[in-house]
Amino acid sequence: MSSAERGRREELRLRAAGWLVEGVSQAEVARRSGVSPQAVSVWHRAWVDGGADALRSAGPPGAHRRVSDEGFAEVAAVLEAGSEAAGFTGQVWTLARVGRVITQVTGVVYAFGDAGTWGDVSSQASFSRGRAHAIGCLQGVLDALDLGA
Structure with missing residues (x-):
């Protein structure tokens, strides 16, 4: 996944968290976001447990570079x-x-x-x-x- 796509998905998760804070139902957040209700449920749990930082991209997968x-x-x-x-x-x-x-x-x-x-x-x-x-x-x-x- 490209850096731009990771950024787009992070933005979407953070926007969804904002809607959840406003009291929008998970089902409505899923509809607005174009994702499954299960995805919103996972995002909600992450947000409850870790705040906005838990919704941020962890960066590209795989091992981090070991040589500078x-x-x-x-x-x-x-x-x-x-x-x-x-x-x-x-x-x-x-x-x-x-x-x-x-x-x-x-x-x-x-x-x-x-x-x-x-x-x-x-x-x-x-x-x-x-x-x-x-x-x-x-x-x-x-x-x-x-x-x-």
Whole structure:
């Protein structure tokens, strides 16, 4: 769901709460809002238990980024310098090497070994199994791991 859609839904929940405060029935709030009575009931319970803050969007689903923009920039700088400059033999960036750089630079550890993670990353970044050219693939790696900016 887009940020705009989350905002639209939050606005709707807050407007519904206002109607409930005014004494409008849940059934009428549902009609005005274009949602089910059950949805209004859930919103009402959340509002009673937690006030307006309970009706606000929690943001996008999923894990929050674990690497800051500054950390991302530091990782990118290391990768731009090349794999040999980072202490590896040869000018090849593998997924394991990128992972090691992320850990060394930011302290954040990712396990790249399992097939599911490899599949997620390779489909996002168009990796070949044996080679990954760092700068062209870095953003895909970080996006697939929800690290990218």
